[in-house]
Amino acid sequence: MSAGKYMEKKRECGIRDIFRRTFFIDFIKGLMVTLRYNLSKSVTVRYPDTEKWVPFPRYRGVHTLNRDEKGRELCVACELCARACPTKCITVVPMEDDTGRGIADRVAKVWKVDLVRCLFCGYCEDACPTFALRLGKDYERACTDVSCALLDREELLGPAEVPWSFDGGVVVGARFERGKGGIKVAADLSDEKSPWFERQ
Amino acid sequence: MLDSALILELAIMFIKVFVVGSVLFALPIPLTWLERKVAGHIQVRLGPFRVGPHGVLQPLADMIKMLLKEDIVPEKADKWLFRLAPIMTLVPTFTVFVAIPFGDKVRIPFTGREVALYISDMNVAVLYILAISGLGIYGIIFGGWASNSKYALLGGLRSAAQMISYEVAMSFAVIGVVMLSNSLSLVEIVKSQSGGFLHWNFFYLPVGPLWFIIFIIAGFAETNRIPFDMPEDEGSLGAGYHVEYSGMRFAYYMLAEYVAMVTVSVLAVIFFFGGWNPPFNLPFHLTGETAMFVNGGWNAEFLNLLAAVIPLFWFAGKVAVFIYSFMWIRFTLPRYRYDQLMRIGWRVLIPLSMVNILVTGFMRI
Ligand code: SF4
Ligand code: SF4
Numbered sequence: 001m002s003a004g005k006y007m008e009k010k011r012e013c014g015i016r017d018i019f020r021r022t023f024f025i026d027f028i029k030g031l032m033v034t035l036r037y038n039l040s041k042s043v044t045v046r047y048p049d050t051e052k053w054v055p056f057p058r059y060r061g062v063h064t065l066n067r068d069e070k071g072r073e074l075c076v077a078c079e080l081c082a083r084a085c086p087t088k089c090i091t092v093v094p095m096e097d098d099t100g101r102g103i104a105d106r107v108a109k110v111w112k113v114d115l116v117r118c119l120f121c122g123y124c125e126d127a128c129p130t131f132a133l134r135l136g137k138d139y140e141r142a143c144t145d146v147s148c149a150l151l152d153r154e155e156l157l158g159p160a161e162v163p164w165s166f167d168g169g170v171v172v173g174a175r176f177e178r179g180k181g182g183i184k185v186a187a188d189l190s191d192e193k194s195p196w197f198e199r200q
Numbered sequence: 201m202l203d204s205a206l207i208l209e210l211a212i213m214f215i216k217v218f219v220v221g222s223v224l225f226a227l228p229i230p231l232t233w234l235e236r237k238v239a240g241h242i243q244v245r246l247g248p249f250r251v252g253p254h255g256v257l258q259p260l261a262d263m264i265k266m267l268l269k270e271d272i273v274p275e276k277a278d279k280w281l282f283r284l285a286p287i288m289t290l291v292p293t294f295t296v297f298v299a300i301p302f303g304d305k306v307r308i309p310f311t312g313r314e315v316a317l318y319i320s321d322m323n324v325a326v327l328y329i330l331a332i333s334g335l336g337i338y339g340i341i342f343g344g345w346a347s348n349s350k351y352a353l354l355g356g357l358r359s360a361a362q363m364i365s366y367e368v369a370m371s372f373a374v375i376g377v378v379m380l381s382n383s384l385s386l387v388e389i390v391k392s393q394s395g396g397f398l399h400w401n402f403f404y405l406p407v408g409p410l411w412f413i414i415f416i417i418a419g420f421a422e423t424n425r426i427p428f429d430m431p432e433d434e435g436s437l438g439a440g441y442h443v444e445y446s447g448m449r450f451a452y453y454m455l456a457e458y459v460a461m462v463t464v465s466v467l468a469v470i471f472f473f474g475g476w477n478p479p480f481n482l483p484f485h486l487t488g489e490t491a492m493f494v495n496g497g498w499n500a501e502f503l504n505l506l507a508a509v510i511p512l513f514w515f516a517g518k519v520a521v522f523i524y525s526f527m528w529i530r531f532t533l534p535r536y537r538y539d540q541l542m543r544i545g546w547r548v549l550i551p552l553s554m555v556n557i558l559v560t561g562f563m564r565i
Contacts, residue, residue, distance in 0.1 A: 027533075034242045034532040044246045 042197045048185040052174035055137050060120045065114050065156040074132030077108040084127035089117040093134040115149040137162045143182045171195050216319050220297050228458040229259040232246045238527040269447035281346035286452035289339025292332045293459040299325040299488050301387045303476045325386040327426030337363045344441035355440030357430040358538050365545030370418035374551035376411040377471040379560050380404055390475030397479040402472040412472045419464035428531040465522035473518050476511035
């Protein structure tokens with residue numbers, strides 16, 4: 001249908017059309033829609049005050065280094081992640097260690113990632129043969145100093161705020177904390193709430 | 201002749217002006233909050249929530265921000281006019297309230313003095329209001345002109361074009377009201393609508409609703425709000441006539457816009473919805489005399505106070521409904537083009553109101 005034809009159709013002046021225009025029927029319909037929304041519940045996730053979104057398991061957040069069930073480091077310092085990284089932001093320095101710290105006698109002496117350059121593509125995670133490296137669920141990286149974007153082994157091995165056993169994809173209760181080191185939103189994983197797309 | 205009665209009279213007048221003025225200055229504070237809340241909830245958001253419980257203190261935070269902002273005057277602007285323009289918008293919007301009645305004469309308890317709940321009962325209040333509220337446009341045009349910016353200038357020009365298209369229809373609508381109520385005084389107009397909602401001008405079928413629609417469309421254009429906010433069309437003019445303003449001068453324009461919204465709501469209530477009259481007749485009259493008859497003494501004074509306050513509540517309630525619908529419509533409709541507004545004004549509203557005047561005239565014979 002050409003534009004002209006469309007206009008013609010619009011200009012048609014039947015009884016119904018006149019009725020519609022005289023009594024502002026379309027306008028009233030529109031008002032009813034907005035009124036309905038005005039009275040419905042809002043879908044806002046109250047982040048950072050009382051709620052926080054925990055992402056799905058496949059979310060690519062900040063890196064985590066993981067251990068096996070016995071507490072040994074899974075990383076074998078093979079440097080594959082460093083090779084796979086398109087921005088070259090991972091540094092791995094291997095060393096010998098047969099005290100049982102890792103699952104093999106080759107462990108990482110230095111393992112650090114520079115999040116300023118990282119683009120969270122997940123190639124490092126894919127390259128890792130032992131599933132030691134996984135991109136986690138943490139996405140709060142705001143700070144006042146660039147140094148906080150340099151993460152080394154100790155930090156990455158530390159317990160994640162959201163454990164892997166927690167599936168995610170939900171909104172949970174949270175508490176807004178303002179400290180010396182910056183601000184943080186502490187999630188309370190036991191307090192699960194409906195996700196925003198199921199509200200209203 | 202400076203006797204005590206005159207001094208008392210002056211003091212009461214002064215208090216009234218002070219109260220009305222400060223209420224008008226303070227009113228935009230809750231109204232901005234309300235507007236943002238309504239906007240938020242219509243868009244399934246929450247609106248301001250972090251400053252104070254449910255964000256009620258947000259307007260105060262904004263005010264502090266406005267006060268601390270640098271007050272920029274563009275180098276090539278007409279500096280004197282630039283500084284004058286916001287005041288020129290603000291003053292008429294406040295001056296209109298001199299003629300607006302908020303209630304009838306009430307008796308103050310324990311003194312037996314009668315005080316009128318309006319500053320002055322002009323016999324030509326309708327004309328006064330039309331004249332003064334038309335002046336506010338000058339501030340917008342001057343602001344647009346003095347900024348020496350093309351967007352501001354276009355905003356100002358649009359405002360002028362807009363005014364000539366709604367002002368005529370608005371005056372016609374007011375003429376209709378004058379014909380229905382047989383008076384140019386707002387107090388008389390309200391009094392003529394007493395005695396239940398069927399006596400309201402709005403329910404004077406079939407012309408009442410039509411006058412109301414004409415009036416409210418023109419009123420929306422008068423307040424420069426969506427759907428007729430062409431002078432400050434963000435989409436095509438940045439912010440229109442106040443694009444160069446910042447800090448408190450910008451706040452003056454905002455203040456004027458909110459007060460204009462209140463003015464139009466108040467006028468709609470007075471003209472069409474019976475002002476402070478309750479929508480139904482109470483089975484008894486709540487005045488001091490009847491109460492004295494029933495109970496006597498102290499109760500009478502209390503009922504007197506009640507009789508004074510209840511009409512104010514009716515008035516404020518009706519105005520609140522209108523203010524809400526201003527906001528409701530703002531977040532429902534898109535913006536008209538200004539040629540569309542001119543077409544609505546000249547080709548729909550004015551012929552319609554002429555026919556309506558004829559019909560009203562025949563009905564009032
Ligand atoms: S996510 Fe991508 S950019 Fe970031 S460290 Fe891994 S491979 Fe490099
Ligand atoms: S994290 Fe994985 S890929 Fe990277 S060095 Fe360790 S084992 Fe190799």
